[in-house]
Amino acid sequence: MLEIKNLNKSFKQNHVLKDISFKIEKGEIGVLLGKSGAGKTTLLRCINGLEEFDNGKIIIDDKINNNSKDILTLKGKIGMVFQNFNLFPHLSVIENIIEAPVNVFKETKKEALERSRELLDIVDLKDKEDFYPYELSGGQQQRVAIARACALMPKVLCFDEPTSALDKDTIKSIVNVMKKLKSQGITILIITHDIGFANEVADKLITISKGVVECVEEVS
């Protein structure tokens, strides 16, 4: 579950996020819509702890982040898949996925490898574990990035424009992966300008206009 309560964020005099509040239940997909400059990326960066916010709360299950100093309480609970995937070019697919669990979270390699292979199965890339990012298509790299973010077992997974630069069939495979993750109880938040994709995956459409939540719509 991800809940944002009365979150405010300014860059100097520019009040970019104004009293943002909404909630996405466990295993739901929320999509953030809004014109360029509305504040979507800034909100995602606040949720991920990449940006400090002025006041308000970010709640993930039973953990509360009142401001960025509390982000440690949420560490590992939020995963992020970036628009450019951010894979390590010199590491193979499986090495990319186990890197953070082993080096940052000090899991044993055996443990990390086991879960990574399960994740590669979910993203349908079982046969690509020894490939390097440059040997993969854009959609395959996207799926590796998703598996890597999931390797830390996040409660909430955020995506910034996951379908930009992908063709229709590849988008379909990303939709399938998202639905599988959702069925495992992961809460997902996506920024997209792709309305067709939004309608296909979203349980909730959250529209932001000039830093204000304009409407929250349940999708049946």
Ligand SMILES: Nc1ncnc2c1ncn2[C@@H]1O[C@H](COP(=O)(O)OP(=O)(O)OP(=O)(O)O)[C@@H](O)[C@H]1O
């Ligand atoms: N680091 C920063 N310093 C100052 N102002 C910023 C910074 N980052 C974003 N802004 C401002 O915050 C506002 C919202 O930007 P943001 O990138 O969140 O919009 P967006 O909805 O994600 O837009 P897009 O769809 O074009 O990516 C803009 O007015 C932008 O100029």
